Amino acid sequence: MFTNELLFLSILTLSLLVLLVILLGYLTIRKTVEIRKRKKVERYREIYNPLISSNLIEGVISRKLTPETILQQKAIEQLLSRYTKVIEGEEEKARLARLASMYLSNYYQKQLQSHKWSTRMNTLYHIEDFNMIDLTDDVFRLLNRKRLSHQEIIYILRILALFQCNQLFDLLTTKYQDLTEFDYRHVLIPLEQKKFDQYVLHFHHAGLPLQKAIIDVIASKREVSYNHFLEKIFSSYSGEIRLRALKALAEIGYVKDSAPYLELLYSDKWEERLVAAKLIGSLKEGKAIPRLIELLHDRTWWVRSQAGEAISQFTQGKAILQTVLETSTDPFAKDMAWEWLHKGGE
Template sequence: MIKNEIFFLGVSATVILGLLFLILFYLVIRKWLEQRVRKKIDECMETLSPQIFEFISEGKISRHLHLDSDIKKKAAEELLTKFAANLTGEDETEKLRGFADSHLRNYFKQQLKSRRWSIRMNALYHIEDLHLTELQPQVLESARNEKVSHDERVQSLRILAAFQYEEIFDLLRSNSDYLSDGELRNIILRLNDHKFCEFILGFHKSGKQLKYAVVDAAGVRKDLKYVNFIESVYASYDGEARLRAVKALSSLGVVKDLSPYLKLRHSGDWKERMMAAKLFGSLKEPELLPYLLELLHDASWWVRSQAGQSIMLYPDGRKELQLVLETSNDSYAKDMAWEWINKGDFV
């Protein structure tokens, strides 16, 4: 019985070692093949670089320039992406985009149909970098495909926004429930003013996640023409939408009338009191400083911290905090004043 068990264990160990050896052999061969392909790509890049650069800079196409293999196309793809990141002139950029469209359009089409997720994602990134608007139908197909991964859908929507796709509002509205705030905001910020105004006009029929992202984007754009829109959101909505509106106004540093926002400092929601402190700091109106000192004594640590930071934005902020430190009976307010006095130089 014991001999049988020993024999069985020996056979099992031999099989496991054999499998491990096969896996190791496979990994070594795979690594060798990858390095071999990488070497060929690098060699092609050295050959193609001056030829492609000559076309981009002077418009001359070399008779030796033939992208007749996947290796050469991969090399050209990497070169064009590098050039695109460094070009600033419109003429050179347009030549680069035209070259990519002429020589790599079908190559990217094939990659978008690959079974491998990494190849499809890589193609989407390059389509964005090279601004290949001719591939918009294929990108749109990817965005609408229910079987694609979340990352592919987000990247496809980013590209369509950058391309100013005509129906981007409807497309984002139907996808907004599946995207995070950051993803939606990043997509919307790629829109030009004309397309962004469509989102403002359609704001009231958008889902809540899309509403939040539009308000955030209006603040990030830092354009005063959006003040009326943001203030209308503040006046018409409550909860998270109103908080986002106050945050956006804080980014702009402008309001048309202070009075609607003064009541926030007495809100039962600590987040609204905190955003009031943030807004008062960005506005830097002298009459708001007493309200910030009041908020420095708030029961919430977050409100006190934001109030301290905002006070430091005022010309006499450090002096006001020093006065709190010396005269206040509130130990929490004094602690916060001390904290911002000592780190205020880094605000």
């Protein structure tokens, strides 16, 4: 019995050793193949780099720049990725997009159909980086694929926005109505004004996350042309949307009539006092200075800080803060005045 057990253990140990040797051999061969591929790609990069450089700078197209294998396409892809980080001129960017379309479009069309999530995502990244508008339809059709990850969906929608796709509005207002505010904002940012205006017109019918995203995109772009829209939203909505509209106006830093916003400096809500102080500071509305000085004594630190910043934006701001520092009996107001005096001097 004992002998049989020893024999069984010996056979099992030997089997495991054989499996380990086979696995080690497989990994060694795989590593060797990968190293060879990498070296080939490096050689192709050395050949293609001057050709691509000449094209981007001078518009010269060489017949030698014709990839016939996947490794050659990989080399071109890597070189173009590097150039996207350094080229700035619009003409050079257009040439890069043309090169990518000429030599990588067919390759990417196949990559988008890959069963691997990482392959599809990497392909989407490159399509965006290279601005490959010719693949818009291929990217759009990818939305029909089953079991797309949330990350893929958002990235696809963002690329469609970047390429100013006409179908995007219907997608966001019908099929994809349950996205987060962050998702919508990420998608809407690349839209040109004419396309973005569709969402502004749709605002009253949109869900809350999309409404917030629309306002935040306006705030980030600081487009004065949307001021009338924002003021209308501010006067007709309540709660978070009203506050978002106020924040957007403060970011833009301009309103036709400051009266409604001067009143907000006395709001019971600290968030409204805060944003109103920011807007009034941008407007440099002199009649608000006494109230801004009072807000240096506000019970909320954020409001005190914004009041200090607003005062510092006035021509006489430093003198006002110095007076508060010397005369106020409120240690919090004195600290805030000192802080913004210091910031103003940095």
